[in-house]
Amino acid sequence: MNDFIYLKRLFQAYYQEKQFDFPKVSSFNLREFGLIPWEKKVFMKRHMSFDNLDNLRNYLIKDAPRHLYSSGSLYLKPDAQDMKNKEYQGCDFIIDIDVDHFYTPCKDQHDLWICRDCGEEGTGMPKICPKCKGSKFTKVSWVCDQCLDAAKNEITKLVFNFLIPDFGIDEKHLKIAFSGHRGYHLKIESEELRKLSSEERREIVDYVTGENINFEILGLNERSNIISGLLEENIGWSQKIMKKIIEVLNRPESVIETLLLDKNHFGFNSNVVTSFLKYKNDFLDLITKGERNVWAIEGFGLINWRKLLRGMVKQVGVKIDEPVSIDIHRLIRYPGSLHGKTGFKVQEIELNELDDFNPLDEFDEKLDPIVFKSKKKLTQKLEIVQNKLPISKIKGESFGPYVKGEKIEVPHHFAVFLLCKEVAKTN
Amino acid sequence: MSIPTDLIKRFPWLPSLKLHYSDIADKLPSEFITDIFSKSDSQQISECVFIIFKSAFNNLEDIPKMKEDNLTVYVYILLNILVYALNNKLITNRIANLYSKNVYSKMEKDNSESNLYYICLDLELRVNFYDPPIKFGNKMLKDNREKQVTNFAIYYIDYLKLASNLRDDYRKLAHNPLQNGYVYIQNRNLMRLIQEYVRNKIIIEETEDKASLKSFLEEVLKNQEFKELYEKINSIWTKRKEDFDFTFKIDITGKTDILKLYPPCVIEILKKAEEGQNLVHHERLFIVWFLLSLDYPVEKVVDVFSTLPDFDREKTIYQVAYAKKKKYVPYQCSTLQSINLCMKEKYKDKLCLEGYGSVEPSERKKLKHPLAYVRIKQYRDEKEEEYLKNKAKRVLEESQKQNE
Numbered sequence: 001m002n003d004f005i006y007l008k009r010l011f012q013a014y015y016q017e018k019q020f021d022f023p024k025v026s027s028f029n030l031r032e033f034g035l036i037p038w039e040k041k042v043f044m045k046r047h048m049s050f051d052n053l054d055n056l057r058n059y060l061i062k063d064a065p066r067h068l069y070s071s072g073s074l075y076l077k078p079d080a081q082d083m084k085n086k087e088y089q090g091c092d093f094i095i096d097i098d099v100d101h102f103y104t105p106c107k108d109q110h111d112l113w114i115c116r117d118c119g120e121e122g123t124g125m126p127k128i129c130p131k132c133k134g135s136k137f138t139k140v141s142w143v144c145d146q147c148l149d150a151a152k153n154e155i156t157k158l159v160f161n162f163l164i165p166d167f168g169i170d171e172k173h174l175k176i177a178f179s180g181h182r183g184y185h186l187k188i189e190s191e192e193l194r195k196l197s198s199e200e201r202r203e204i205v206d207y208v209t210g211e212n213i214n215f216e217i218l219g220l221n222e223r224s225n226i227i228s229g230l231l232e233e234n235i236g237w238s239q240k241i242m243k244k245i246i247e248v249l250n251r252p253e254s255v256i257e258t259l260l261l262d263k264n265h266f267g268f269n270s271n272v273v274t275s276f277l278k279y280k281n282d283f284l285d286l287i288t289k290g291e292r293n294v295w296a297i298e299g300f301g302l303i304n305w306r307k308l309l310r311g312m313v314k315q316v317g318v319k320i321d322e323p324v325s326i327d328i329h330r331l332i333r334y335p336g337s338l339h340g341k342t343g344f345k346v347q348e349i350e351l352n353e354l355d356d357f358n359p360l361d362e363f364d365e366k367l368d369p370i371v372f373k374s375k376k377k378l379t380q381k382l383e384i385v386q387n388k389l390p391i392s393k394i395k396g397e398s399f400g401p402y403v404k405g406e407k408i409e410v411p412h413h414f415a416v417f418l419l420c421k422e423v424a425k426t427n
Numbered sequence: 428m429s430i431p432t433d434l435i436k437r438f439p440w441l442p443s444l445k446l447h448y449s450d451i452a453d454k455l456p457s458e459f460i461t462d463i464f465s466k467s468d469s470q471q472i473s474e475c476v477f478i479i480f481k482s483a484f485n486n487l488e489d490i491p492k493m494k495e496d497n498l499t500v501y502v503y504i505l506l507n508i509l510v511y512a513l514n515n516k517l518i519t520n521r522i523a524n525l526y527s528k529n530v531y532s533k534m535e536k537d538n539s540e541s542n543l544y545y546i547c548l549d550l551e552l553r554v555n556f557y558d559p560p561i562k563f564g565n566k567m568l569k570d571n572r573e574k575q576v577t578n579f580a581i582y583y584i585d586y587l588k589l590a591s592n593l594r595d596d597y598r599k600l601a602h603n604p605l606q607n608g609y610v611y612i613q614n615r616n617l618m619r620l621i622q623e624y625v626r627n628k629i630i631i632e633e634t635e636d637k638a639s640l641k642s643f644l645e646e647v648l649k650n651q652e653f654k655e656l657y658e659k660i661n662s663i664w665t666k667r668k669e670d671f672d673f674t675f676k677i678d679i680t681g682k683t684d685i686l687k688l689y690p691p692c693v694i695e696i697l698k699k700a701e702e703g704q705n706l707v708h709h710e711r712l713f714i715v716w717f718l719l720s721l722d723y724p725v726e727k728v729v730d731v732f733s734t735l736p737d738f739d740r741e742k743t744i745y746q747v748a749y750a751k752k753k754k755y756v757p758y759q760c761s762t763l764q765s766i767n768l769c770m771k772e773k774y775k776d777k778l779c780l781e782g783y784g785s786v787e788p789s790e791r792k793k794l795k796h797p798l799a800y801v802r803i804k805q806y807r808d809e810k811e812e813e814y815l816k817n818k819a820k821r822v823l824e825e826s827q828k829q830n831e
């Protein structure tokens with residue numbers, strides 16, 4: 001608990017120092033604010049509002065909560081306790097991409113879980129405990145470059161494969177921010193999108209994820225034992241899928257094989273894969289020439305074709321946290337605020353900065369989310385309280401792995417990270 | 428570009444009506460009524476309106492052809508006044524359905540891209556108009572290629588506003604060609620969206636303000652001819668009504684609040700049916716399978732549909748009985764979500780939104796099936812009952828103890 005008081009003071013000092021750089025979101029006084037304080041057992045406080053940025057800054061300097069959020073929605077009375085009385089005016093379109101919601105191979109190394117029923121421990125993202133089949137876990141999720149790259153890749157796909165070419169959305173309406181942990185937020189601020197209902201938002205979500213696509217509607221069907229498939233020239237998802245198939249089939253055979261067998265991608269059994277590989281060149285020929293539409297591969301009925309297409313959709317579609325985009329009363333992290341589980345800043349970035357942006361080792365100081373880096377190379381002594389911790393690479397330096405009880409001396413910014421994560425304590 | 432007056436005459440629901448016919452569109456209803464019934468062709472106008480009501484009550488698919496095309500504007504306005512005056516959701520929905528269907532078939536018969544374009548402009552739909560039509564894809568079976576062409580692309584926001592309510596898999600955005608913010612849409616499908624616009628336009632909310640409705644009625648019923656028409660419609664409605672006035676009683680176990688056991692997706696459909704709104708194919712299938720899975724008798728399930736504009740009892744009995752024999756399983760949540768029938772957001776339903784099984788959010792299980800919803804709610808209800816029973820028992824015991 002003492003460590004939380006310490007962290008709170010750090011956060012206060014940070015807000016004090018940076019108060020004049022603190023960003024202001026659009027329609028500031030129409031937003032609902034929410035926060036989670038450092039005190040344990042206190043849940044989120046919602047339904048707050050601030051008349052102007054000064055009031056918010058002063059509040060942060062005085063109170064520095066662990067997490068700070070504001071609404072995607074605009075309300076005439078953002079501080080009304082009841083949704084009905086808030087006088088809803090519209091909501092930005094928000095997309096949340098977070099590695100928590102999809103698989104990355106490196107998580108098998110660095111994400112820890114502890115079964116709440118039997119105490120078994122392990123790494124990765126299991127759905128049930130391999131020992132007792134329980135489904136309740138305590139999780140310790142970790143940050144890593146690969147995960148953050150995967151998240152960035154999704155944002156890039158979203159913007160350059162969907163929002164700009166398909167929806168014709170103007171770059172200047174896009175606001176991107178690093179979430180301060182394992183993902184990115186993207187906000188589209190435009191008057192017309194603000195008016196969309198949840199149902200209409202769901203349509204856009206389904207479009208960018210490809211999740212509920214019905215291949216029959218796109219053209220897959222079987223008539224008198226002949227299967228016809230999708231066509232590359234058909235604008236929209238048909239084209240996206242077919243381009244992906246062509247791209248994948250042009251890879252080396254061994255690469256295709258691994259991909260098709262991989263449970264996290266296609267998950268075909270080896271017989272099917274063998275048959276597919278045997279006919280793959282003919283198939284590739286057929287779909288690139290586009291003279292005939294007869295999809296014939298031995299062992300491939302509609303079920304396998306659907307499975308193949310579904311796998312392609314997974315590669316093309318963007319992995320987003322759907323409810324965030326659909327629910328119009330969500331709160332999202334306030335840009336410029338600190339994330340209380342890492343001590344990193346929620347960092348806004350321009351679209352053209354995204355490519356080079358490297359949250360765990362950013363050179364451009366203006367964009368660096370790791371704000372507690374001590375110029376004087378201050379270090380701090382801590383004791384690990386978590387059973388095991390994976391290797392961490394932050395600011396180009398590697399730390400760990402650690403085990404419980406280990407006493408360590410690490411740079412200030414990494415110490416803050418471990419304390420925020422609640423996996424270490426000060427001595 | 429201004430819209431041809433002739434088009435407004437035939438499609439009087441177009442917003443420009445107000446500009447071209449300011450003399451009639453701006454009048455107070457009572458003035459308008461006096462005006463109409465002093466015209467020489469008032470007889471024909473009121474006959475047309477009556478036919479529309481009659482067709483709607485008789486579940487006709489379209490309005491019988493009427494020659495009085497030059498009266499359409501009056502007919503439309505009078506129709507709206509009557510709908511408002513009758514103030515009955517079932518009637519409103521029937522009229523809106525039928526009238527909008529008729530608009531569709533008129534546009535289809537027209538078969539004129541330029542008219543369609545004018546209509547879009549007038550409705551302030553953002554469309555791209557291609558003349559000659561452009562190709563946006565192909566359909567191909569074996570080596571037989573069929574070009575897909577259209578005159579139109581519609582801005583995706585406008586598309587969503589009109590199409591997402593139709594809950595039709597073919598109209599899902601992800602199944603349509605979207606490029607640069609515009610959805611290529613074939614003329615017929617665009618007409619279908621306009622039909623939906625017209626339907627929504629006729630459906631004015633049933634007014635809660637009984638006082639103003641009453642004074643409105645008093646005012647307009649002063650006109651004798653209007654009064655006659657109003658009463659004639661009312662009387663055929665009263666006769667027809669009995670045929671489809673089975674409000675759905677969900678009470679099979681004797682509990683009155685059994686509605687609480689049903690998930691939002693089900694409630695929404697039952698509500699729509701109760702109000703006589705049209706149900707799309709998926710909605711019909713789902714509600715039938717769902718109720719049958721809960722062992723509702725066939726006649727009860729059929730009654731749900733009795734309020735719909737196209738209800739045919741015999742046909743429905745046959746279909747429901749067939750479904751019962753086939754033992755179909757109702758759609759699961761993910762399917763319902765994909766076809767826009769999931770209503771958890773709209774109803775802010777806690778169980779649907781947050782899952783179940785634990786107070787800790789990360790440990791909750793997601794709800795996967797609407798039938799699971801019923802089971803969980805039932806379970807919770809029983810637990811609560813048990814708790815209350817036990818509590819009553821405890822109180823009783825306490826009081827007995829005290830008595831001792």
Ligand code: SF4
Nearest residue numbers: 690692760769770779
């Ligand atoms: S979550 Fe499932 S049960 Fe709930 S409304 Fe949606 S589809 Fe129905």
Ligand SMILES: [Zn+2]
Nearest residue numbers: 115118129132
């Ligand atoms: Zn276990």
Ligand SMILES: [Zn+2]
Nearest residue numbers: 106107144147
């Ligand atoms: Zn990782």
